[in-house]
Amino acid sequence: MQWNKQDLGQYLTAEEYIDTLLIPLVPISLATGEDMVKGAGQMETTNIFVKEMEKQYKGRIFLLPIYSYLSSPDLEAEAVRLNKWVENACQRPFRHVFFFTFDHQWKKQERLLSGNLLWLPSIKADDIQSKETKAVVNDQVSQLTELIKSYW
């Protein structure tokens, strides 16, 4: 289920079935041009990944909009805020919480998060639409969904 009116309509009639929350995390920094390009690229690829994952398991995964934050080597404060999000979301019958990110800084803070972190090294693809990239992404997505399935 995605964060839009149409999906929510369906979600609210069947929320006991959708027990998995997926929160994508994307850092943003406008400090240098390079950072900006990198951040925008991550935003695009993250979107593709999480939407594909949601598409596979639409009836069980609830995808929140991307959580973006100021890029930082110290994400402790963000972890606290994210946990509040999770706390709020878990008033709904969610039993599994997953975070999806390409930002390796989260790997260090993993234990602070009240959920499972899915961290992938970012993909540097000049053309995300190319056939080769798509094959790689599809394979990664199917491995990720297998992983999520193993938690159910």
Next chain:
Amino acid sequence: MSEKRQQVSRRQFLNYTLTGVGGFMAAGMLAPMVRFAIDPALQASTAGEFKAVEEVDNITEEPTRIDWEIEQVDAWYESTVTKTAWVYKDENGDIVALSPICKHLGCMVTWAGSDEYPDQFYCPCHDGRYYKDGENVPNTPPAEGLDFYEYKIEDGTLLLGPTKPRGEA
């Protein structure tokens, strides 16, 4: 026989020429008008578009996943959407093309997706199952069978179009 071949008179020549040129101009004016009049009928509807996906000879009795892409236009933007179908030939040799979207909550089902049910479609989200013909297995979450894709066969190639629910099949 020996009569001299009739020459084209000035009058006839002018007649032919004017009729020809006039007819041409009339056609030039009318053609766009006709085109406008029947235009809605010629408009290809994007929703009902058929796309060639596979050679019919390559399709077996085992349901196989086929992916293809369509351009989808909605009010705000145009995007490329990947469509998926499970395609096989039934015992009569007829093509069956099923939508992979689970009728319960919209997950993607897979053929033989569960080791316990190797001859059924399986939805991993809530253990929904469908028989090979797409009918839902009773006492699993889905309340109806998988949608069909409309299909056409042209020159030995399978074309898939929009889906339609079972009730209308």
